[in-house]
Each structure stands twice: as C-alpha cells, then as structure tokens.
Amino acid sequence: MAVILDIRDLRKSYSDGFEALKGVDLQIEQGEILALLGPNGAGKTTLISTVCGITQATSGQVSVGGHDIVTAFRAARAMIGLVPQEINLEPFEKVINTVQFSRGLFGKPRDDAAIERILRQLSLWDKKDNQIRALSGGMKRRVLIAKALSHEPRLLFLDEPTAGVDVELRKDMWEIVQGLKADGVTIVLTTHYIEEAEAIADRVGVIAKGELLLVEEKASLMARMGQKQLDVQLSE
Numbered sequence: 001m002a003v004i005l006d007i008r009d010l011r012k013s014y015s016d017g018f019e020a021l022k023g024v025d026l027q028i029e030q031g032e033i034l035a036l037l038g039p040n041g042a043g044k045t046t047l048i049s050t051v052c053g054i055t056q057a058t059s060g061q062v063s064v065g066g067h068d069i070v071t072a073f074r075a076a077r078a079m080i081g082l083v084p085q086e087i088n089l090e091p092f093e094k095v096i097n098t099v100q101f102s103r104g105l106f107g108k109p110r111d112d113a114a115i116e117r118i119l120r121q122l123s124l125w126d127k128k129d130n131q132i133r134a135l136s137g138g139m140k141r142r143v144l145i146a147k148a149l150s151h152e153p154r155l156l157f158l159d160e161p162t163a164g165v166d167v168e169l170r171k172d173m174w175e176i177v178q179g180l181k182a183d184g185v186t187i188v189l190t191t192h193y194i195e196e197a198e199a200i201a202d203r204v205g206v207i208a209k210g211e212l213l214l215v216e217e218k219a220s221l222m223a224r225m226g227q228k229q230l231d232v233q234l235s236e
C-alpha cells in the first residue's frame with residue numbers, strides 16, 4: 001500500500017515555549033482509517049494543524065502524497081480535507097453555497113455533479129437550499145464534512161467529530177466515516193473514546209503529552225487494553 005501521509009520527527013513549540021509535539025513519526029497508508037486516541041491537551045489538534053499548515057511546525061517534515069507541506073504547500077493542501085472540532089459555518093448561508101464556495105477557495109472549477117455527489121453521500125441533497133441555521137446539530141456536522149470534501153481530497157482529518165454528541169449521532173458519524181473509506185478516502189480522526197477507535201479504525205495511535213506512544217493494528221491494541229500502563233496514560 002502507498003503511504004499518503006508521511007510525518008517525520010515533527011516538533012511544535014508554541015511561542016510561550018510549551019512543547020506540544022515532541023518528535024512525532026507517523027505514516028498513514030492510502031485507504032486506511034487511523035484513530036488518534038488521547039486525553040485533553042495531548043497534542044491531537046496541534047498535530048492536525050501543523051499537517052494542514054494552519055500552524056507552523058518548529059521542525060520536522062510532513063509530506064502528503066509525496067508533496068512537502070512547506071515547499072509544495074498548495075499541492076499538499078489540495079489533497080487534504082479538514083473537519084475542525086468547532087462548527088465554523090456561516091448561519092445565513094445555504095448548504096449548497098457553503099460547499100460550492102469552499103471548493104472555489106481551493107481553486108477548483110465549479111462542478112455541479114461533484115457537489116451533488118458529495119451532498120447526496122452525506123444525505124444533504126434534500127437540504128441543499130436550507131440555511132445552515134435551520135439545521136440540527138447532526139446535520140451541521142454533515143455540512144462540515146461536505147465542506148471538507150468539496151475539493152475532493154484523498155485524505156480527510158476529522159478532529160473529534162463526536163465530541164459532545166449523543167450516542168445516536170455518534171453512530172451516524174461512524175457510518176459516514178465507513179462510507180467515505182469505502183469510497184477510497186483515507187481518514188485520520190481524533191477521539192477521546194476508546195469505543196470509537198474500536199468501532200471504526202483500522203489502526204489506532206495513542207498520543208499523550210506531545211508524544212505518539214504507539215501505533216498499532218486495532219486488534220492487537222484492543223488485546224492490550226487491560227494493561228495498567230495504557231489505562232494510566234489514557235486517563236491522565
């Protein structure tokens with residue numbers, strides 16, 4: 001399998017000197033779902049932000065589909081979709097315009113068929129002319145995903161997509177993620193929930209205090225879940 005995301009010795013110190021990432025190495029293969037599991041403040045969002053070029057890394061290399069995130073930023077970024085933790089949507093905008101506008105920001109030509117495909121995939125087609133503010137929380141999260149997919153990226157980051165949502169919505173989200181994988185999208189999602197990693201991931205990475213402690217096939221990690229050391233790390 002080809003590696004779509006290659007992260008080497010990634011470090012990030014914020015301006016106050018705080019080391020949020022302490023040398024992360026991670027390779028993601030095309031087509032897989034990787035869940036990054038970690039407690040509050042572990043560095044999950046920082047990792048995503050540096051890979052997406054929102055935050056500048058202090059040192060290290062990141063390449064996406066062979067494109068270096070610094071020297072070939074536009075090519076690398078075009079391959080990435082990002083679903084942020086917060087619902088950052090314009091409430092008075094229509095669903096379809098939100099997704100079309102996002103595609104335009106990536107310099108992609110208008111493609112009504114592509115937008116329709118994305119909205120249908122997320123069961124948003126019949127809501128395409130609704131204003132965002134009229135949608136439920138679950139539907140807003142779907143729009144966030146549609147927006148992230150608007151330029152047809154090959155790699156999708158979902159930053160805690162089910163934080164604070166009820167069980168029903170969480171399961172909805174898991175189905176959406178599995179559907180995207182079936183379409184060939186590679187997925188990295190962050191979560192606090194072990195059961196979420198268990199339900200949908202192929203591999204699980206555990207991050208704490210800026211260090212990627214392990215990355216394993218889900219089955220072998222779950223077999224170790226009884227280990228005290230891992231419990232302590234996750235509950236810190």
Ligand code: ATP
Pocket residue numbers: 014015016018020038039040041042043044045046047
């Ligand atoms: P959560 O699960 O709460 O979202 P996280 O794993 O995503 O946490 P990050 O948001 O990446 O963690 O934060 C990692 C650490 O970096 C935290 O200790 C946080 O306080 C710190 N941090 C994040 N942003 C900044 C900043 N701009 N300046 C200084 N420290 C920061």
